[in-house]
Amino acid sequence: MRFNDTPELATWRSTVRDFVHENWGVPKPADEDMGMEGPADETKTSAWLDKLAERGWLAPAWPKKYGGADMSVLEQFVLSQELHEAGAPVSRQMLNLVGPTIMLHGTDEQKAEHLPPMLHGEVAWCQGFSEPGSGSDLASLQTRAVRDGDDYVLNGQKIWTSGAHRADWMFMMARTDPDAPKHRGISYLLLSMKSPGVTVRPLINLADGHVFNEVFFEDVRVPVRNRVGEENRGWYVGTTTLDFERSNIARAISAHKSVNRLGNYVRGRASAGNPVSAAYRMEVADRAVETAICELLSFVVISIQARGGVPNMEASMCKMYGSELSQRISWTEMHLTGLKGQYRKPQGLEQDTGIHAAMDYMTTVPATIAAGTSEIQRNIIATRGLGLPRG
Ligand SMILES: Cc1cc2nc3c(=O)[nH]c(=O)nc-3n(C[C@H](O)[C@H](O)[C@H](O)COP(=O)(O)OP(=O)(O)OC[C@H]3O[C@@H](n4cnc5c(N)ncnc54)[C@H](O)[C@@H]3O)c2cc1C
The missing domain is CATH 1.10.540.10 (Acyl-CoA dehydrogenase/oxidase, N-terminal domain)
Incomplete structure (x- = not known):
């Protein structure tokens, strides 16, 4: 079609x-x-x-x-x-996560203060959701915010916070009622990263890059006016942010470009008199078929949204399939390029082979973890989508 x-x-x-x-x-x-x-x-x-x-x-x-x-x-x-x-x-980083959340749930003052500078790239934001014991089970988060007059006093820790080392602000969730059921004791706060008591420590990823961080809070004061939505109803504000985090067509397009690059490489090898084996050619063909499937899954999500619906199982299928496909594509790239693909351009060196298969592979590893792991997506498809019983 x-x-x-x-x-x-x-x-x-x-x-x-x-x-x-x-x-x-x-x-x-x-x-x-x-x-x-x-x-x-x-x-x-x-x-x-x-x-x-x-x-x-x-x-x-x-x-x-x-x-x-x-x-x-x-x-x-x-x-x-x-x-x-x-x-x-x-x-711009995080623009389409925190922006719509403030638009839907924020006060007029919050909208006036935060939306224009966000749009014009004058401030950088980071997302303070995950904690050492609370990733997939985010509602179990333990960072505490205790009311003290016109402020909350924040103590606890966030982890995997992308861009925290460059951020001016963090949108985050903290527990304001430890006695309530876990989804009902959380509030959604906007925190200036310059507040006294905030410490950011780098975490170095598999590809040797500094992308995410640990963030510690020690008696950090957050004005109550920086709370988005009602106290203890922050979980429901936070899920708005998570809904905006699911994307679609970008993965299919990126897969398409990568498969084109694989095709060019195979053609180049053949014309240089050093053809790849038939098995590798077939592997590239498999990736091309999977890329077409990825594209179709994106179209399913878009067509639901265009009809005014909210994709659920379909968004999970799209995220899971696209992120796993990115890993399979770079795996194929490693097969094709062998030792040459392990090359890593040292800093400052002008000469570059243009082949970084191992680096590509390492950068795709987090894709199946960030924004909901593949297992969590499969759970959503199985339970909410297919109505299968929980194990
Ligand atoms: C590149 C990257 C950037 C990130 N950026 C941010 C950020 O900016 N801000 C932020 O807040 N967080 C961020 N995260 C964190 C991310 O949201 C979490 O890593 C993710 O939600 C998984 O949580 P976890 O790491 O605690 O793993 P866990 O939840 O501890 O999971 C460990 C393993 O158990 C499996 N598992 C867990 N529960 C179930 C279940 N019910 N059924 C089956 N299997 C299960 C998981 O699939 C996984 O394989 C980032 C992560 C990555 C990789």
Whole structure:
């Protein structure tokens, strides 16, 4: 089955494509080589994101009065498709997690204080949900917030907090009533990372990068006016944030590009008189079929959203399949490139083979953990989706 745009969507797609080509450029042929796309230049990225913000395209689902574009689901989908196809940055970190949460549950003061600077990249945010004993079972979190006059006093620890070392603010959940059932004693707070008593310690990941951190709170004072929603009802505010965390088409597009790179590599080897074996060719063919499935799962999610529905099992299928596929693709890349794929460009060295299969593989490992592990997604599909009994 082939999916075609309606005439209106086709016009919208060409508007977006022209804008992207004019302001970001088209991917260079080098991007089709084996290996990761290099990080974009920071100044170029920031200028590009400002241009998106001017049009409301940085937060396409937000209402216009908050700087969004009030786009339909299908318009957002086309925009996202075109930006990802061009390898252009689509958003500022956390913008589409905490922004809509404040919009839905925040006070007018919170909206006025936080939404404009978020949109214009003037502040960086991090997400303080996971704790050492509370990841999948997030509602068991133990960080305590005790009311003291106009403040809460915060004590406890968060973990795996991406970007905390660069963040100005954290959106987080803390326990305000330890005697209530676990989902009902939690409040959702906005915390300035400059508050006295906040300590950030780096955690180095498998690929030797500093992405996430541990964050400790020792008698940190958070004004009560920084609570989003009612006291002890923060779990329900937090689940709004989690709903916004599920994405879709980006994974399918990235898989598509990676499979193209694998194909180019195999072709290049053949024309250099060093063809890969038939078994490897078949492995690439398997990845191509799986990429098509991944794309179809994204379309299922989008079509539910376009009809005004809320994808549930379908979003879990999409997340689980896409993240596991990214690992299979980079596994195939490692098979194909062998020892050459283990190469890692040392800092400052100009010469680069363009093949970083091992690095690619390591960067896909967390995909099946972050934003709900594969096991949790399978549980959702089995119980909520198929109605199977809990074990
Ligand atoms: C790259 C990355 C970035 C992250 N960024 C952030 C961030 O910015 N902010 C933040 O708050 N968190 C962040 N996280 C944390 C992430 O949300 C958690 O790692 C995730 O929810 C899993 O929790 P856990 O690590 O505590 O594992 P656990 O929940 O302890 O799970 C351990 C294992 O047990 C399995 N398991 C758990 N429960 C069940 C069950 N009921 N049935 C079957 N199997 C089960 C899991 O699937 C997993 O394999 C990040 C994680 C990664 C990898």
